[in-house]
Amino acid sequence: MKGNDLVICRCEEITRADIEEVISQGVTRMNEVKRLTRAGMGLCQGKTCGRLVAGILARETGQSLQELKPSTSRPPTRVLTLGVLAGSKPDND
Amino acid sequence: MGKTEIAVVGGGAAGMTAAIESARAGAQVTIIDENEQPGGQLFKQIHKFFGSGVHRAGTRGVQIGRDLLREAEEAGVQTRLNTVVYGIFPDKRLGLICGDHTEELASEIIILATGANENALSFPGWTLPGVMGAGATQTLININRVLPGRRILMVGAGNVGLIVSYQLLQAGADVIAVIEGLSYIGGYGVHASKIRRAGVPILTGFTVLRAEGKESVERAVIAQVDEKWQPISGSEEVLEVETICLAVGLSPLSELAWMAGCRFSFLPALGGWVPAHDENMQCNLPGIYVAGDLAGIEEASTAMEEGRLAGLAAAESLGYLPPEEGRKRKEELRNRLAALRIGSFGEGRATAKKKLMRAMCEK
């Protein structure tokens, strides 16, 4: 298996090549990588791949990890099913 | 909408101690934890802790966990289990998922003690069943009481890698080797000595090249690395293992703190991005406190002292402690924390913590 075929985001099955491709197109921020590749948008919300993506982005763009804030956290921190949201005001009947 | 004075997010070592201190001072405290049981990672820490008497040195984490549960109950802490905090909103409202519905909980103070997440290491074959976090292995063997494999490769010789290797031996597995990319063992020498005595080799300057196997791990290929972390050709070795454990560090689990708008600093000695806090563990946002691994990756013993400090300071800010008593007890806790951050293993963290506190003053 070649290095660039390596899965980085386990949930969305995004490879190193996928991430490097968007970086080669000029992407420099974590949020952009996430939006364009879907790395970190899966069920785990980037908990596993976040640091790996930051590492690749730092190496490829010459930025330090300190310059790379993680992609923006927005609620929900866990995947919510629509059923749960629909049940946000539990009725008693 | 539910209401509480102090909401503690996360019922691990830091969250429990924070809740106990606040509740003992007289505050109304609610712990929210996503698990079936509180205690966080304490119940899988079956080894004896370091430190001194006040840190409960020589006592196993699992026993400390049991004691904290009892103390929390005695102190009147409310605990909401199986409840996920999915969001943190203005005016210190928390969005909760409880089973099949969502709820809001309003609070005057939020103490975030969300803990840490295990770092990953990507290499060909790392998605195969049989590659897992060292913490995952620890949960399986010490909580679930099942072995994920007989023959194990541990990647990482920090304290987590060394301790989990020892616990795997105790559970009846064979640890074929511990490998470490650095040229030295990062964890305590005594943890390393224990597993060396049990016949486990520790190979420094080695990395895992790939995991191989059809449907799950059947073997690992490791190799020596040079100073630039590049594998040295010809140094490859094949290890017949069925499980590869990754113990390559932890990162603060910080989504809620980011969402709340906390100011962060990047401090490698504390595990990466860490919310800035003052000497009361309060963030730049008044009424939001952090403690434990979220506030910088350290040991469970430091997490407990930070939890106590945050809990006490939070209760004090609500007027539950006479100022003189609050000052004295916080000072005592800070001394206890300082004692755990000295020596060659602690200095780096002590310096990073100072930077974190200075970051509070920056605009």
Place this chain on the structure above:
Amino acid sequence: MRIEDHPILGKVERGRKITLKVDGEPVMAFEGETIAAALIASGQRVFRYTEKRVEPRGVFCALGRCTDCVMTVDGQPNVRTCVTPARDGMIIQMQGTPDQRETALDAGEGEG
């Protein structure tokens, strides 16, 4: 492989014996343990196959975060087996197996 006796934790205390149905096959479990623990004890390592690359996955974080161990439980997909307690009679199915995909593919071709 269950750990019955342990030098620190002692003999294990388990709930009553129950039976899960995993992809049609009975699997013995103990009430209260996680589905993942029961499956690992029975020797199962593959918990699902991925959607795009059809690659096997198993337990990775064991904390309910990574979602690599998700399966369909009593008809509900994406249940995190590492944090879901086993209950008698649960029907558990692997998601995305190569077989299922062939079936889906065949059905698709038939329509086209």
Place this chain on the structure above:
Amino acid sequence: MNQTRKKEGVRTTGIPSKEELEASPGYPSYEALTRGPIVVIECVQDIPCNPCESICPKGAIRVGNPITRLPVFYPEECDGCGNCIPICPGQAIFRVDINHAEDKATVSFPYEYLPLPKKNDIVQGVNRTGEAVCEAEVLRVQKPRKFAQTTVITVAVPKELAMEVRSIKRLKRME
């Protein structure tokens, strides 16, 4: 597995070197060993930790302040209770009696594996690298309740290996 690069010391091998041990204030001199049973503390790093000091009823082990200081052992104060062996979170404390018999010494060490050996069993003594170096006769298997499942095992080994043997080869689990 061969370690191709020559390395020494606890930071690279996981085993304290002879120099590290001899520089440690809890590690007895040869002369002290000959005087009778003695505690051997193989604590060579500045870890914040002092249960050995707290547990000793006689004040024979002193860490002091800060708690990262290496434990100092005062043999004349020690009454041989052995409480320091199972309390050490690092399992770095042993007891050695090189005068046990004409050609035998005893070594006591903490042990946390199953199954436990039984008294009078002949097992294999291992050195700090886990290598079996001799037969060892099990003299005592003590499981003091207050030390939370840490067993202290005492074995008799050839006298010349008294400062080499630090545990026994783990016994096969019966399943």
